[in-house]
Amino acid sequence: MTVRVLLADDDALVRAGLALILGGSSDITVVGEATNGREAVETVRAGGVDVVLMDIRMPVMDGIAATAAVLALPAPPRVIVLTTFDADQYVVRALAAGATGFLLKDTPPADIVDAIARVVTGEPMLSPTITEQLIRQVTDAAPDGRADEAVARVAGLTEREREVAVAIGRGSSNAEIAVALHMSVATVKAHISHIFTKLDASNRVQVAIAMHDADLL
Incomplete structure (x- = not known):
């Protein structure tokens, strides 16, 4: 189409x-x-x-x-x-x-x-630069303890979900994640859905922020 x-x-x-x-x-x-x-x-x-x-x-x-x-x-x-x-x-x-x-x-x-x-x-x-700026803006203004909260939330991810979340934080598309991690795009989407729920995120930028706060980016 x-x-x-x-x-x-x-x-x-x-x-x-x-x-x-x-x-x-x-x-x-x-x-x-x-x-x-x-x-x-x-x-x-x-x-x-x-x-x-x-x-x-x-x-x-x-x-x-x-x-x-x-x-x-x-x-x-x-x-x-x-x-x-x-x-x-x-x-x-x-x-x-x-x-x-x-x-x-x-x-x-x-x-x-x-x-x-x-x-x-x-x-x-x-844009990767835009994501980086947004992460920096949010984290610079973050209260103490934010890193500990992020680590606790990220701990609930499976190893595979964590790999997908890190890739999201680096700005990778679903297709790029699928190729890099040797899985189908449908499987990537399923992982992302679980990641959003576990991290209480509504978009990919929030996932990126959580991974940054957990010192995984």
């Missing part, structure tokens, strides 16, 4: 560049462009969009507000926040708004295409 992508960015050159990059993939079709967040929301509301590449700083409505508005719609698409800004507050706000991915605009073209393929299946996607 072809993934239908909406480009939301107020810079025409950026939109043109993204369209050129995505046009090289037979599995992706750019179905529209928006110059601000409000246009993005209206386009998504009209239907026919699977993934939105959303800039953060746009006029009329910024990308964070637009992400929240898009995801409040019935059967919303996935949203990847694509920006030149890697400041921590943007990462946290984008994730809080419900973004499935966060990539910098200097991300290699092949990785942008890969991110779209991953998020459309429900798999979150963050």
Whole structure:
């Protein structure tokens, strides 16, 4: 199935560049462009969009507000926040708004295409540098005893689950984990489900933070 992508960015050159990059993939079709967040929301509301590449700083409505508005719609698409800004507050706000991915605009073209393929299946996607920043932000502000709590939670993982959790913390995709650990993608997904439950995590970033706190990354 072809993934239908909406480009939301107020810079025409950026939109043109993204369209050129995505046009090289037979599995992706750019179905529209928006110059601000409000246009993005209206386009998504009209239907026919699977993934939105959303800039953060746009006029009329910024990308964070637009992400929240898009995801409040019935059967919303996935949203990847694509920006030149890697400041921590943007990462946290984008994730809080419900973004499935966060990539910098200097991300290699092949990785942008890969991110779209991953998020459309429900798999979150963050640049490794973004994950590292988020982990650092959270752990730097963490109260004493956080490491001990993480070690206790991680102790409940099986050896295999711990290997998968470490791979998640390093930013590996389900497919990459499957190859590295010699298991099927379905088995990886089953392990991840168990990991989320045991670590009381709702996303991969929280798993990465727990593994970092337990000194396993």
